[in-house]
Amino acid sequence: xxxxxxxxxxxxxxxxxxxxxxxxxxxxxxxxxxxxxxxxxxxxxxxxxxxxxxxxxxxxxxxxxxxxxxxxxxxxxxxxxxxxxxxxxxxxxxxxxxxxxxxxxxxxxxxxxxxxxxxxxxxxxxxxxxxxxxxxxxxxxxxxxxxxxxxxxxxxxxxxxxxxxxxxxxxxxxxxxxxxxxxxxxxxxxxxxxxxxxxxxxxxxxxxxxxxxx
Numbered sequence: 001x002x003x004x005x006x007x008x009x010x011x012x013x014x015x016x017x018x019x020x021x022x023x024x025x026x027x028x029x030x031x032x033x034x035x036x037x038x039x040x041x042x043x044x045x046x047x048x049x050x051x052x053x054x055x056x057x058x059x060x061x062x063x064x065x066x067x068x069x070x071x072x073x074x075x076x077x078x079x080x081x082x083x084x085x086x087x088x089x090x091x092x093x094x095x096x097x098x099x100x101x102x103x104x105x106x107x108x109x110x111x112x113x114x115x116x117x118x119x120x121x122x123x124x125x126x127x128x129x130x131x132x133x134x135x136x137x138x139x140x141x142x143x144x145x146x147x148x149x150x151x152x153x154x155x156x157x158x159x160x161x162x163x164x165x166x167x168x169x170x171x172x173x174x175x176x177x178x179x180x181x182x183x184x185x186x187x188x189x190x191x192x193x194x195x196x197x198x199x200x201x202x203x204x205x206x207x208x209x210x211x212x213x214x
Contacts, residue, residue, distance in 0.1 A: 002027060002081040003101065004208075005088075007179065008109030009171045010164070011120040012193045013200055017109075018085040020201065027081040030072065032089060036060060039068045046071060062092040070100060091177040105208060106182045109193040113168060120164045124153035137196070 002025055006014040015031070022029035039047030040054070046068045050060045066088075073082065081104075088094040097103075124133045126146035133140050133153060140147050157163060182188040191207055193200050205212060 001079075002105070003103050004081070004105045004107065005084045005103055006086065006107050006109065007175060008086070008193060009111065009113075009116050010167045011116040011123075012109035012111050013197065014085050014109055016197050017201060017204055018083050021204070022083045025081065025083070027083055028075070028077045029083050029085060030069070030087070031085040032065060032087045035068050035072055035087075036065070038072070044068075044071070062090055063096060066093055066096040069097070073101065088178055090174050091181055094178045094181045103187060106187045106189065107204070107207065108179055108188055108190045110190050111193040115194065116168060117161060117164050120159050120167075121161055123159050124155055126151050127154050 004021075004027075006018050008014050018029050018031075036047075036050055036054070040051045041047070046064065050064055050068065053060045053064075069084075069087070072078070088097050119134065122135045122137070124135060124140075124144075125131070126133075126149065128149050128151040129146060131146055131148055133146075135143075140153065142150075144153055145151065146153060158167060179188060189207055191200070191204055202212065
């Protein structure tokens with residue numbers, strides 16, 4: 001069993017690496033957004049309670065988010081482990097999580113802020129299939145259009161420069177105490193998240209003690 005947490009700023013590459021690693025290890029890939037959407041869609045009691053906050057434009061309280069995660073971890077697909085992508089986001093979430101589930105690996109994706117801004121402002125999304133492109137490092141074959149369905153690509157409003165800087169500032173304010181929480185307990189390891197996905201993946205595998213891919 002392997003219980004892994006990936007932490008890092010928006011645009012640090014957590015999602016890309018988490019999806020590939022979770023598939024390889026055959027463990028559940030979980031993020032806060034996915035957890036909340038699934039609970040709300042499933043109309044669970046906790047999901048209904050969370051939906052009340054979401055509809056009012058409020059943040060879902062930390063204890064409720066952790067309860068939803070705990071409920072999700074009772075599903076059979078987490079029996080061999082899980083990978084938490086960007087969770088916990090706050091110190092309160094980390095402290096609550098620590099009470100009921102031991103973690104094997106806490107990996108912090110580190111990358112310079114200016115590179116994060118560059119990555120996110122270059123990102124484009126297909127509104128149909130949700131494929132994500134980067135206009136510089138991973139462009140579509142036909143500029144401005146999705147390779148899969150030809151739809152016109154869009155730039156999310158929160159990927160505009162001012163919004164990106166705000167997202168990064170929020171991350172630092174909320175999540176840096178989480179990094180210290182795990183560092184003080186000797187669980188935190190840092191990963192250089194610069195470079196191509198392949199280069200980052202090679203460093204990640206070495207950090208986790210996994211064999212190098214061919």
